[in-house]
Amino acid sequence: MLQASADIETSGVLTERQKAVLDAALRLLVEEGDQLTMTAVARRASCSKETLYKWFGDRDGLLTATVQWQASKVRVVPVDRKGLDLASLTASLERFASDWLKVISSDTSIALNRVAVSHAGSGKDDLGAIVLENGRFALARRLKPVLDAGQQAGLLEFSDAEAAFRTFFGLVARDVQIRLLLGDRLEMTDAAIGGDAVRATQQFLALYGAKTGPRGL
Template sequence: MLHSVPDIDNSEALTERQQAVLDAALRLLVEEGDHLTMTAVARRASCSKETLYKWFGDRDGLLTATVQWQASKVRVASVGGKGLDLASLTASLERFGSDWLKVISSDTSIALNRVAVGHAGSGKDNLGAVVLENGRFALAKRLKPVLEAGRQAGLLEFGDAEMAFRTFFGLVGRDVQIRLLLGDRLELTEATIGGDAVRATQQFLALFGAKTGPQGL
């Protein structure tokens, strides 16, 4: 069972103090990996363990919140089918792709995912499920409405939103995440990430862009 923690898909749901605590937890994950403890986080963040338990429940709850905090950095523009044009749809997809690449290539995300992979199937905790539920699956729930809006506006053609999302996700990420997890030192500069997001969006629109209609591609 996933732990109940603050809903932080929107970072405004967290106080600055809570954000600082989660940033401290993420830094510790980079430094200590699997050895992260509530005591260490409390010490690094200069707060009491009682405060951590009040905010996040326990270690799994804290880890859940850190995953949500990382995922919240991937912005998804709010779009509506009415009046949506190709330029705004393209910009939304490019921003999502760029943000996601920045997040997964950060030292904190690499460390967090390495711990999650190491725990998967081990029975130690449910961190793997936490990362899936609050990372990849949560991002799908946030981007699918954008894809649906694009379909309703006659800009996109697809039969299944999940399939369309997985295609876009794959075009953006390619083999980047697995290479980073395995220690490959990819040079992902701001310009490289931006270019990759643009390329992935163009490829996605070539596959799913509407071929007919007044707003056809």
């Protein structure tokens, strides 16, 4: 599921070379787990350790950027607050759900989250906090404006955006992530993921959809 000083859209800030380095770091995490070192990343990415320190700071900085890069693959489709309708709101939620399921079911995210869980509370590093802050918390910051827009347009009804987000997140994830982390080999095909995204969105709208219809109607 992915901290520098702020929540940023990593894909729009990084250069192509930096993205390639972070992809190399992700591959190493899959292959070697918590044995990730600056030296190993520099060797795999064919760059110097000095360059890594210049770009990302220390190892935690590199891990943060790596998690942010992975999380940036979950897209939040922008919505027009003035002209928002149910179709565009539904499409935005479905895209978010689909992207998130694809990311968490990837070998990269499974390996990253396993390492983060094993480090949580161990004092080894801050990877658990980094993944939590730049994964689940960052995604909430990105999707809540869409939920707020839906509420302002009279399409959604809720008193707490965080609670609404948690409900949607739960409907999308169900037990998928924990089963994957425990080694269950689920069939996460594009068709299955697309169907799950539609189902979760429809369930969320059934729970939070405005009963009186959009404002002005």
